[in-house]
Amino acid sequence: LAKTTQPISMDSYEGQEVNITCSHNNIATNDYITWYQQFPSQGPRFIIQGYKTKVTNEVASLFIPADRKSSTLSLPRVSLSDTAVYYCLVGDDNNAGNMLTFGGGTRLMVKP
Amino acid sequence: EAGVTQSPTHLIKTRGQQATLRCSPISGHTSVYWYQQALGLGLQFLLWYDEGEERNRGNFPPRFSGRQFPNYSSELNVNALELEDSALYLCASSRTTASLGDTQYFGPGTRLTVL
Numbered sequence: 001l002a003k004t005t006q007p008i009s010m011d012s013y014e015g016q017e018v019n020i021t022c023s024h025n026n027i028a029t030n031d032y033i034t035w036y037q038q039f040p041s042q043g044p045r046f047i048i049q050g051y052k053t054k055v056t057n058e059v060a061s062l063f064i065p066a067d068r069k070s071s072t073l074s075l076p077r078v079s080l081s082d083t084a085v086y087y088c089l090v091g092d093d094n095n096a097g098n099m100l101t102f103g104g105g106t107r108l109m110v111k112p
Numbered sequence: 113e114a115g116v117t118q119s120p121t122h123l124i125k126t127r128g129q130q131a132t133l134r135c136s137p138i139s140g141h142t143s144v145y146w147y148q149q150a151l152g153l154g155l156q157f158l159l160w161y162d163e164g165e166e167r168n169r170g171n172f173p174p175r176f177s178g179r180q181f182p183n184y185s186s187e188l189n190v191n192a193l194e195l196e197d198s199a200l201y202l203c204a205s206s207r208t209t210a211s212l213g214d215t216q217y218f219g220p221g222t223r224l225t226v227l
Contacts, residue, residue: 034215043116043202043218044155087155089216102147102155 004088009107018075020106022088025069031091033064033071038085038105047086048073075108083110114138116219118203124225125193133188133222137205143167144186145206145216146178150199158201161186190224198226 005023012018024033032051036044048055050062050071061074075082085105117136125131137144146158157170161180169176175191184205190197200223204216 036218041200041221041223043204043221046215046217049215102157105154 004090004102004104006086006088006104006106008104009109011109011111012078013111014079015077018078018082018108018110020073020075020086020088020108021070022073022090023070024088024090027068027090033062033068034089035060035062035071035073036087036089036102037082038087044087078108078110080110080112082108084108116203116205116217118201118219118222120222121220122223122225124227126227127193127195129193131190131193131197131224133190133201133203133224134185135188135203135205135219136185137203138217141205141207141217142184143206144180144184145204146186146188147202147204148172148199149202149221150196155202159188193226195226198224200224 006020010020032049034049035047037047038044048057048060048062050064052064052068055062063072063074073086085107087102087105089102116138119134123131135144143162145160147155148158149155158172158176159169159178160167164180164182178186178188180186188201200221202218202221204218206216
């Protein structure tokens with residue numbers, strides 16, 4: 001099973017760049033890596049998805065090394081509203097079909 | 113385009129009762145996923161439906177069940193409710209199986225409280 005490991009929490013200050021790393025040593029060949037943001041009592045919101053190398057959108061960048069055993073979500077110039085839990089998701093392929101596993105999540109606290 | 117919708121927003125039940133939660137996926141999405149999120153914890157995978165069939169389920173007892181209708185909407189049923197079933201239940205949908213690169217989009221959730 002492609003389980004993921006993330007830091008439990010991180011602190012940052014407004015305007016800084018934040019990098020959150022997710023480890024997924026058993027990632028399968030067909031699996032994509034997806035990151036979500038979640039605020040309390042709300043459904044997770046899609047941030048970014050990638051398969052390899054680097055992906056960038058208007059919100060974040062995702063860096064994936066060649067071995068794909070980890071990935072790093074980069075949030076440029078964070079603001080107070082970026083305080084949330086960030087989840088790394090890797091598709092998990094087993095004989096019975098696909099079962100998706102969320103990491104434990106990283107609680108990001110952005111301070112003024 | 114409307115997002116994933118869930119109903120009801122809140123549901124209060126007593127121990128031993130049954131709860132029914134509903135989810136409507138984004139138009140064109142055939143896969144529906146259910147997750148449980150207990151207070152302060154991460155998301156736990158419950159069930160995955162695709163094209164009307166249950167494709168996989170997480171490590172939950174059989175009293176958690178559901179179905180997917182021909183219009184791809186889905187229902188989650190929880191029988192014989194226990195206090196520890198109190199949680200936020202999230203539904204997500206995708207065009208195909210998410211591990212093939214199709215993003216899961218989440219609904220706002222149903223907050224189930226068991227008294």
